[in-house]
Amino acid sequence: MRALNRALLARQLLLERSEAALPAALEQIAGIQAQYAPAMYVGAWTRRAGFERDSLTRALEQRTVIEATLMRSTIHLVSAADYWPFAVATRQARRESWMRAVRGPTPSQMAGAARKLRRRLADGPMHRKDIEELLGKEVARGVGLWVDLVRVPPSGTWEHRRADLYAAAEDWIPPVKVTPPQAIDHLVRSYLRGFGPASRGDVASFTGLRPGDLGPALKRIDPVRHRGADGGELLDVPGAALPDPDTPARVRFLPVWDATLLVHARRTGILPEDLRPRVFHVKNPHGTPTFLVDGAVAGAWRYEDGHVTLDPWVKLSRATRRALDDEAESLAAFHA
Numbered sequence: 001m002r003a004l005n006r007a008l009l010a011r012q013l014l015l016e017r018s019e020a021a022l023p024a025a026l027e028q029i030a031g032i033q034a035q036y037a038p039a040m041y042v043g044a045w046t047r048r049a050g051f052e053r054d055s056l057t058r059a060l061e062q063r064t065v066i067e068a069t070l071m072r073s074t075i076h077l078v079s080a081a082d083y084w085p086f087a088v089a090t091r092q093a094r095r096e097s098w099m100r101a102v103r104g105p106t107p108s109q110m111a112g113a114a115r116k117l118r119r120r121l122a123d124g125p126m127h128r129k130d131i132e133e134l135l136g137k138e139v140a141r142g143v144g145l146w147v148d149l150v151r152v153p154p155s156g157t158w159e160h161r162r163a164d165l166y167a168a169a170e171d172w173i174p175p176v177k178v179t180p181p182q183a184i185d186h187l188v189r190s191y192l193r194g195f196g197p198a199s200r201g202d203v204a205s206f207t208g209l210r211p212g213d214l215g216p217a218l219k220r221i222d223p224v225r226h227r228g229a230d231g232g233e234l235l236d237v238p239g240a241a242l243p244d245p246d247t248p249a250r251v252r253f254l255p256v257w258d259a260t261l262l263v264h265a266r267r268t269g270i271l272p273e274d275l276r277p278r279v280f281h282v283k284n285p286h287g288t289p290t291f292l293v294d295g296a297v298a299g300a301w302r303y304e305d306g307h308v309t310l311d312p313w314v315k316l317s318r319a320t321r322r323a324l325d326d327e328a329e330s331l332a333a334f335h336a
Helices: 002-011 022-029 037-045 053-062 080-101 107-121 128-135 137-145 180-195 200-207 211-221 263-268 318-335
Strands: 065-069 075-079 149-151 165-168 224-227 233-236 252-254 290-293 296-304 307-312
Touching (some): 002 180, 002 263, 022 053, 022 065, 022 080, 022 180, 037 053, 037 075, 037 252, 037 318, 053 065, 065 080, 080 137, 080 180, 107 128, 107 137, 107 165, 128 137, 128 165, 180 200, 180 211, 200 211, 200 233, 200 263, 252 318, 296 318, 307 318
Antiparallel strands (some): 065 075, 065 149, 149 165, 224 233, 296 307
16 A cells, blocks of 8 residues: 555655646646636645646636536646646546436527527636526536537636636637547546556446447557455556555645545545545535645644644654744645
8 A cells, every 4th residue: 555655645745746747747647626616726835836826817817727616526726738638538428427416407498508608608707607507507507518618717716706707618628529439548647657566346336337338448558467465456547646655744734625635545544444434524515635744644724813723633743744834834825
């Protein structure tokens, strides 16, 4: 497990902060979850050297990074280069999931609503309330599965956290010709590059792809295959980082809903199972911001009144506490 832990940390830029440009860093880690706008800023800060909040806002404005609903019908921040493959790869699976969950509009009715919305979006971005007035709330919740939408600034930024301004993706970022199989291959490679070695189930859990789509995709991309400690098969991309299990891991702070803590990464031990209920539970559906010590969650943090306060869940050495206090001071300055 320790070897998989260090592999995850390295690939998620949590062993060493990256000097790469933001779009390239996002491509390395397969995007950042962005349901809560500040979380994507903190997620980028903890992974990139010298990261400043304004650089992400500028990247959104310059359209080099995109905020949109993608894998598992969850809002993600991704590079412009990854947006279309990710959107095309997940489109059908997200539609089918929504149709199973919602009893009401038929696919043909949703397609008609999408055409109506697309005509209105030709005049420019629309706020959610205006889309709801045009289509009705129920249809508006799912119409983005029939017409690709992106969240556009200033909404969905640190300063304007509610992501309620939408544009047609093809108006915001030039479409890329990519077939669904090509897009799925791209997404699977991206996941393995950012989170591997991983099982087939892990790939399905993160991407939200139908199991039937994974077999052909894995045959096409022909991944490197490893044997896990439990005897199960783990998949990977050639040349991906596999650090020595004894590589030191610095303290790191993670935002709410960081993808490294979700169930697809359980194999890595980054979130000890006895602490999982403290991070994700029904009374706190938004999750908990956490900090890592030696590559594993060791407590929670919160920002208030200009300071980052720590809530350790394990015993900390004095040296570790000093390292956490230094990192917390930097994080507080980032918030200010």
